[in-house]
Structure formats: structure tokens, C-alpha cells
Amino acid sequence: QSQEFSQVRIDYHGALLALQEHGTRMVCTGKMHTDRICRFDYLCYCTEAEEFVFFHSNASVMLPNLGPRRFQPALLDLSSVEDHNTQYFNFLELPAAALKFMPKPVFVPDVALILNRFNPDNLMHIFHDDLLPIYYTMQQYSDLDDEARLVFMEGWGEGAHFDLYRLLSSKQPLLKEQLKTFGKLMCFTKSYVGLSKMTTWYQYGFVQPQGPKANILISGNEIRQFASFLMERLNITQEEGDDYIVVFKRTTNRLILNEAELLLALAQEFQMRTVTVSLEEQSFDSIIQIISGATMLVSMHGAQMITSMFLPRGAAVVELFPYAINPEQYTPYKTLASLPGMDLQYVAWRNTMEENTVTYPDRPWDQGGIVHLEKEEQERILASKEVPRHLCCRNPEWLFRIYQDTTVDIASFLEVLRETLKKPNLKKAKVASTVHPGRVREPKCQTSVQATNEAKLSVSWQIPWNLKYLKVKEVKYEVWIQEQGENTYMPYILPHQNYTFSENIKPFTTYLVWVRCIFNKNLLGPFADVLICKT
Numbered sequence: 001q002s003q004e005f006s007q008v009r010i011d012y013h014g015a016l017l018a019l020q021e022h023g024t025r026m027v028c029t030g031k032m033h034t035d036r037i038c039r040f041d042y043l044c045y046c047t048e049a050e051e052f053v054f055f056h057s058n059a060s061v062m063l064p065n066l067g068p069r070r071f072q073p074a075l076l077d078l079s080s081v082e083d084h085n086t087q088y089f090n091f092l093e094l095p096a097a098a099l100k101f102m103p104k105p106v107f108v109p110d111v112a113l114i115l116n117r118f119n120p121d122n123l124m125h126i127f128h129d130d131l132l133p134i135y136y137t138m139q140q141y142s143d144l145d146d147e148a149r150l151v152f153m154e155g156w157g158e159g160a161h162f163d164l165y166r167l168l169s170s171k172q173p174l175l176k177e178q179l180k181t182f183g184k185l186m187c188f189t190k191s192y193v194g195l196s197k198m199t200t201w202y203q204y205g206f207v208q209p210q211g212p213k214a215n216i217l218i219s220g221n222e223i224r225q226f227a228s229f230l231m232e233r234l235n236i237t238q239e240e241g242d243d244y245i246v247v248f249k250r251t252t253n254r255l256i257l258n259e260a261e262l263l264l265a266l267a268q269e270f271q272m273r274t275v276t277v278s279l280e281e282q283s284f285d286s287i288i289q290i291i292s293g294a295t296m297l298v299s300m301h302g303a304q305m306i307t308s309m310f311l312p313r314g315a316a317v318v319e320l321f322p323y324a325i326n327p328e329q330y331t332p333y334k335t336l337a338s339l340p341g342m343d344l345q346y347v348a349w350r351n352t353m354e355e356n357t358v359t360y361p362d363r364p365w366d367q368g369g370i371v372h373l374e375k376e377e378q379e380r381i382l383a384s385k386e387v388p389r390h391l392c393c394r395n396p397e398w399l400f401r402i403y404q405d406t407t408v409d410i411a412s413f414l415e416v417l418r419e420t421l422k423k424p425n426l427k428k429a430k431v432a433s434t435v436h437p438g439r440v441r442e443p444k445c446q447t448s449v450q451a452t453n454e455a456k457l458s459v460s461w462q463i464p465w466n467l468k469y470l471k472v473k474e475v476k477y478e479v480w481i482q483e484q485g486e487n488t489y490m491p492y493i494l495p496h497q498n499y500t501f502s503e504n505i506k507p508f509t510t511y512l513v514w515v516r517c518i519f520n521k522n523l524l525g526p527f528a529d530v531l532i533c534k535t
């Protein structure tokens with residue numbers, strides 16, 4: 001492997017001199033360790049000590065210069081999972097003069113993106129924590145292009161789907177373990193450290209029970225752009241064809257025990273072909289090919305459901321939950337399907353019939369076994385009808401229940417599908433516009449007093465500037481009127497560009513009036529500057 005850097009594009013002597021003279025330079029974004037990404041010139045890594053090294057010289061820069069706060073608790077998160085204490089990044093400091101006494105550094109000429117993968121054996125984690133954040137971190141920095149070198153520092157082996165990481169750049173990603181083969185001291189000529197968290201939508205329950213992130217910043221558009229990028233790299237093109245339903249099955253645990261019956265019921269109910277896929281029986285590429293043309297995806301809750309991001313717009317996602325699991329509390333795939341612009345229909349079904357579940361108390365704890373627990377605790381778990389809210393990741397009751405096999409009760413299954421799915425929508429969804437109105441222009445008010453207890457307030461405005469270039473089905477205006485000094489206001493939805501208010505308008509009173517435009521019921525524009533109107 002060390003051959004790989006031997007046709008070095010940079011001149012070794014020059015690089016060594018630059019490192020000795022200028023030392024390391026670091027400039028970061030972000031106020032906190034949880035939102036920080038740092039760019040380095042000449043960040044080094046000592047493979048024996050397994051430490052990154054910052055070389056100080058007269059020309060080195062460290063911004064932010066946090067002093068000892070750099071350790072409280074860290075400079076930054078190396079994975080996209082927020083503030084996880086096994087994923088922190090920091091470096092050791094040395095004077096550049098110490099280089100004279102150290103092994104000759106090996107320079108990495110490529111622009112590197114240095115990060116931790118969070119759990120590269122689990123497909124959901126691979127997409128949500130690694131691939132999407134890497135892809136959009138690379139979009140953020142223009143020198144992280146197709147020639148960029150990904151460097152994975154979490155210390156795992158390649159993992160189950162390393163090929164997916166390979167799609168993100170033309171260079172082979174490096175694992176921590178491989179760095180040793182390059183020598184004792186490696187120096188990254190240019191590197192970025194850390195990942196954008198902008199694209200993640202789910203928190204796994206380390207500090208509070210799992211659920212959607214509080215402030216989701218990604219929409220279906222960015223997910224679909226990323227999915228298209230991957231499909232292009234995989235040479236998958238979506239073929240037009242008949243409608244079909246995909247049942248994504250697991251084959252080692254969390255099984256659907258009456259799969260044949262379920263397939264038959266789906267085929268009859270929707271008059272469609274059904275196909276099954278599993279990660280054990282198909283290549284990942286062929287699964288994506290199949291899912292990208294499907295009308296409906298049916299699957300037990302589990303990481304394989306992340307592939308729903310490849311479904312066409314309008315398709316349905318049907319997630320099955322084993323006995324005693326409340327679907328409302330485990331919503332990574334529901335949240336994904338429900339992102340604005342994702343345009344997927346989502347349905348959850350849960351097994352409520354205890355006689356239809358098969359438990360595995362004798363398995364190892366990490367596959368949901370409970371025989372290692374005290375007798376009383378085992379009995380409590382067996383008697384419980386729903387797993388109470390819990391934190392990640394080793395709750396035995398949760399693991400016991402989530403690894404059950406299930407016979408799907410066809411009647412109740414079809415019932416929730418009939419209740420929730422809008423049939424005409426299947427696969428036909430159009431891309432809804434996401435263009436928001438601008439501010440209404442030239443807002444004005446006029447007032448008149450009719451009598452001692454009667455007044456009028458007329459408000460008018462011009463259309464937002466961008467409206468004349470748009471075809472919008474429904475344009476409405478919202479007007480808020482507040483009597484000065486009061487803390488409530490009256491809201492009105494109006495179809496035209498002017499209106500005269502007389503109800504609830506008092507003489508010799510000051511009103512504050514806000515106006516904004518609304519496209520198609522839910523695309524809200526900004527309010528224009530407040531109008532101050534005295535009757």
C-alpha cells in the first residue's frame with residue numbers, strides 16, 4: 001500500500017521544509033465541539049501512539065484557540081452522532097523542532113476527510129451516520145472532490161458494505177489499521193476533520209429515548225439527490241414497468257413467519273406482483289434496482305428499511321413491528337418517509353396478538369436473550385405488554401421484544417393498509433413546489449372614524465415580487481391586527497390585495513398590522529414591515 005503515495009505529486013523535500021517552517025495550521029467552523037469541522041494544513045498522525053499531532057512553529061495557526069477548553073470535552077465530534085464520548089477528536093502538540101528527532105514523515109498528498117464511521121455493520125447507521133454526512137460535507141468544501149481521500153479513524157474493519165463508501169470518491173478509503181503500513185509518522189498535506197450533522201434526522205437515545213432530532217434540517221430533496229448520486233455511481237437506471245410490491249425480509253432473526261401468506265394477501269389486495277428481497281439473497285445493487293421501481297415496500301422494522309430512500313415518490317412504506325413494541329417510539333424510517341418532499345406514504349403495523357409471536361429467551365443478550373437476568377426480571381419482561389421507554393442500547397426488554405419472530409395477522413394488517421393508504425396516490429405523486437412567497441410589497445393602511453364607537457381600517461398591498469414569475473394554484477394573504485399594548489392579535493386569511501376591517505376596530509386607537517403571502521395553503525412567506533395605523 002505504501003506504493004500508493006510513492007508517485008507523490010508533491011515534492012518530498014519541499015513538504016518537509018514547509019512542515020518544519022510553518023508547522024500545522026488549523027482553521028475551524030462552529031462554536032461548539034458538536035458543530036465543528038476543522039481544516040488543517042500539515043496535520044500529522046503518529047501511528048505508534050495512535051495520536052494526531054499539531055506541530056507548533058512561528059507560522060502555525062490554531063483557530064479556535066481554546067486553550068485547555070479543547071479538552072472540555074473535545075475539539076470536535078469525529079462522527080455525525082452528537083457528543084458521543086467515544087467519538088471525540090483531539091491532537092497532541094509538539095514544537096516543529098521535535099521533527100528532527102522523529103521518524104521521517106510520510107506525506108499524504110490527497111485532500112483528506114478524516115472521520116469516524118459510527119456503526120459500519122448496520123445499514124441504517126451506514127447511510128444515516130456516514131454516507132449522507134460524508135456526501136454533504138464533501139459538497140460543503142470544494143476541494144473535497146472526487147479525488148478526496150476518506151480516512152476512517154473509528155478503528156473497525158471494512159464492515160459489511162464497504163463498497164458503498166468507495167462510491168463517494170475515486171480513491172480507496174483508508175482505515176485506521178492501514179495507516180501503520182505507511183510508516184510511523186504520517187502528515188496530511190491538506191485535511192478536513194469532522195462531519196456535518198446537517199443531514200441527520202434521528203437520535204438514537206443516548207441521553208433521552210430515541211426519536212427524531214429536535215431540529216431537522218434536511219428535506220426529501222437532499223435525500224433524493226444523494227440517492228440519485230448513489231444510483232448513478234451504481235449504474236442503476238429506473239426502468240418503466242408494471243407496479244409491484246417489495247417485501248424486504250430478514251433471514252436470520254426478526255422473521256415474518258407467514259411470509260407466503262402475506263405475499264398472497266398483498267397480491268390479492270392490490271392486484272400487483274409481489275417480490276421478496278433480502279440482504280442475504282441479493283446483491284445490494286440489485287435490491288436498490290428493485291426498490292427504485294416499487295410501489296410499496298413492506299418490511300419488519302430494521303436497518304434494511306433505510307433503502308426506502310430509493311423508493312419512487314408516492315410509494316408506500318409499510319413497517320411491521322413485533323409484539324409489545326410501540327411503533328411511535330421507534331421512528332427512524334417513519335421520520336425519513338415523512339420528511340417534506342420525500343413524498344412517501346408511511347404505515348406502521350404492530351403485532352398485538354401474543355399467540356402470534358415467537359420469543360428467544362435463550363439467545364445471547366445482544367440477540368435479545370434474557371435467561372442471564374434474575375428470575376423476577378425475566379418474569380416481569382414476559383408479562384409486560386409493551387416495552388416502556390428506555391435509553392439506548394442494551395435494554396434487555398427492548399432487545400428481547402425486537403428480536404421476536406412474528407406471524408402477521410393478515411386481517412388486521414390489511415385493515416391498517418386500507419385505512420391509511422391513499423390508493424390513487426400510489427407512485428403517481430407529482431413533485432410539489434417548494435417555492436416560498438416573497439414579502440408583500442408597498443403595504444399601506446388608511447383609517448377613518450365613523451362615529452364615537454365606529455371606525456374603519458383599510459389595508460392594501462402589492463403581490464410579492466417573485467409571484468409574477470410563478471404559476472401558483474392558490475395565492476392567499478394573511479393579515480394580523482394587534483391593538484397596540486395588547487398581547488393578542490386577530491388573524492385573517494384573505495383572497496385579495498386589500499380589505500377594509502370595521503368589526504372590532506375602535507376609534508382613536510393604534511393598531512399594528514402584519515401582512516404576509518401564502519402559496520398553496522402551507523408555503524408561508526415572510527411578514528412585511530409592520531404597519532402602524534391610527535384610527
Ligand code: UDP
Pocket residue numbers: 121122123124249250251252253278279280301302303304
Ligand atoms: N440483517 C439482515 N438480515 C437479518 C438480520 C440483520 O440483513 O436477518 C442486517 C440488518 O439489515 C443490519 C444488520 O444486519 O444492517 C444488523 O442488524 P441488527 O438486527 O443488529 O440491527 P437493526 O436491523 O435492528 O438496526
